[in-house]
Amino acid sequence: MIPAVSILHTYKSFGSEQALIDIDFEIEDGSFFGLLGPNGAGKSTIINIMAGLTRADKGEVKVMGNDVWRHWRKTRRSLGVVPQELAYDWFFSAREMLRLQSGYFGYGRSRYKWVDELLEKLGLIEKADESLYHLSGGMKRRVMIAQALVHKPRIVVLDEPTAGVDVELRKVLWEFVKQLHKKGHTILLTTHYLEEAEALCDKIAILDNGKLIAHDTTEALLGRYPFRLLHLKLKEESCDLPEQIQEKAVSFEKNNLVLRIHRERDHIADILDMLNSAGIRFRDLRTEEPGLEEVFIALTGKNND
Amino acid sequence: MKVAVQTIITPVVMVLLYLLVFSSVLFEHVEVYKGVSYTAFLIPGLIMMTVLQNPFANNSSSIFQSKLNGNIVFMLLAPLSNLEIYIAYTAAGIVRGILVGIGAWGISCCFTVIPIYNIWVVSGFIVLGSGILGSFGMISAICAEKWDHIAAFQNFIVMPLSFLSGSFYSIKILPEFWQKVSMFNPFFYMIDGFRYGFLGHSDNPVLISLFIVAGFFIIVSSLNLWLLHTGYKLRT
Secondary structure, rough: OOOEEEEEEEEEEOOOOEEEEEEEEEOOOOEEEEEEOOOOOOOHHHHHHHHHHOOOOEEEEEEOOEEEOHHHHHHHHHEEEEOOOOOOOOOOHHHHHHHHHHHHHHHHHHHHHHHHHHHHOOOOHHHHHHHHOOOOOHHHHHHHHHHOOOOOOOEEEOOOOOOOHHHHHHHHHHHHHHHHHHOOOOEEOOOOOHHHHHHOOEEEEEOOOOEEEEEHHHHHHHHHOEEEEEEEEOOOOOOOOOOHHHHHHEEEEOOOOEEEOOOOOOOOOHHHHHHHHOOOOEEEEEEEEEHHHHHHHHHHHHOOO | OHHHHHHHHHEEEHHHHHHHHHHHHOOOOOOOOOOOOOOHHHHHHHHHHHHHHHHHHHHHHHHHHHHHHHHHHHOOOOOOHHHHHHHHHHHHHHHHHHHHHHHHHHHHHHOOOOOOOOOOHHHHHHHHHHHOOOOOHHHHHHHHOOOOHHHHHHHHHHHHHHHHHHHHHHHHHOOOHHHHOOOOOOOHHHHHHHHHHHHOOOOOOOHHHHHHHHHHHHHHHHHHHHHHHHHOOOOO
């Protein structure tokens, strides 16, 4: 089966700055793929190369088996890209903008019905004929998503679609993107919200300083992280913790003690014994599996901001 | 038409003002060609001068505004070739030039009705002239990084060249040195050729003007297409 996107030994530099160094991975057709990394990691550069906005210095990038430079018409038809920054032309209403956008792909009146459907699905129908200037930021972002879908692309690329968006709209967008995926679209998502990647993506690639440092299923990546958290609700609000317990403590507020324990080296029974020997009693305990945030920090050594 | 006042009506009103001032002042004092009144001489020059300025404004503001807003990315993401983008914008400039030209000619009929001597010459020069300036507008917008740059193109290149091209006078009344300098102004050939289409008179043989204007159109178009091909300031 032809992969939706294949990036083969790709390099890109801007002056003396190496933006991409030997990036090599594939995105399966029909998958929900997450591309993560701190600011400046190279995520947007990869998207720009796929979309033909930037040219790689070396390597090969293909979309649905077509080279992005040699077969640019086919690749651009296959891609629907939602850029990170808000971009709109205030001369037009949402409906006019979408009709114009579909015109760029050679569609005329035959697409008007689909345009109206998109406006309906994205909650824009009531504001469809108002100037884009008068729409809220969230609505403008929805118009951008509609613009990316107006030509019914096989692959939808969302570059941080929920950045700066309120919680409610984020949920709406998540649901919408899930629906797209269910319909068979391949989704490539870049995001800073790691819980978003964890909730939505089946496979993830992590970039750092232009290099690919991880590429695996979400489950496998989470499984790589050898620690988990042990939450204990103690009977006393303050007490002297044994040294071996203090080394593992992440936080100790009021009577809530959180310990970071190694899956193989640390046994919960041993830890409870140590607490018992120190005269420390607990009321309740639970374990917490690591999130992508912990994996990300472990791999990059950075907080995701 | 979203901004008809700015794009069509304003330039037509400018023609009216020029006609009111210049033809009133100079009507009885200047006869450039024998048997042709100064107003009749002035009108084609004014029409063409206005036609040339507007395609430039159309394309430069359209592209530059898109760059500033960021929404130019949606055009660059589309499966459009550089030639298709160039043809679309140039055609838009030509349409605006023609509409402004028709409006300006209409308003000039309030002063005097000049019969068209050769419609093909009039059409040819209006299309080529609009195409050249529309294309030039694209180049300026691609290269510009702020509105100041567009204004500089407009105010220091387009306007001076269009004013000093024989719109208001025949270059034959200039000293010989300045006549020769005018020969290097491509706007002169556009206006002179266009005037021939109305009056049947020109300072320069019309076929030479047509050849030079067509050649200039090819040069400007080639430069435009080369800029689009390299992705200069549009793609990296």
